[in-house]
Amino acid sequence: LAKTTQPISMDSYEGQEVNITCSHNNIATNDYITWYQQFPSQGPRFIIQGYKTKVTNEVASLFIPADRKSSTLSLPRVSLSDTAVYYCLVGDGASGGSYIPTFGRGTSLIVHP
């Protein structure tokens, strides 16, 4: 079961790029890395998922080094609406009954004007 470690909080300003790193030293071979965004009183929203190297979509990029023991979520040009808690989740959902998704404490990102 891969345990994740993230900074508890981060501050940024509008228009800046924000990078949030997640450590997952005991990631398994078949595990994927998924990032979620959560606003207060809402369910988490899927941001991006990757297995290795770099993945980019319309809202974020995900960088995964070769050893896969960490990953970095990159949010380009953040706005006030990006203020939220960000979680990284590591696991293999296709593993059936052995998949137990475990959320860490997440990173509370505050974007200032």
Added chain:
Amino acid sequence: GAVVSQHPSWVICKSGTSVKIECRSLDFQATTMFWYRQFPKQSLMLMATSNEGSKATYEQGVEKDKFLINHASLTLSTLTVTSAHPEDSSFYICSGLAGGPGETQYFGPGTRLLVL
């Protein structure tokens, strides 16, 4: 992305009553759904794994007789909080596993339960 709905979005009930929360995958079939509980300023805590057509698997410390889970179809799972007490007041969130290599979880909007 895939869409998951929950109903109701919030509920207030008296102590001792039972409350049922529905979780539906609207545009995909979810063989597996998860139920989480989240207290204020805390992370999501997995309560149980719900598999279509079989009994749910509960995490340690979660009373299976108090939190009844039924996953009767590939698009519907229900969580019933039986004989609710004020300490059961929380934010309950479900998710469904969608297909693909990483079997991504997609989450519902959550249900706020307040037990008086």
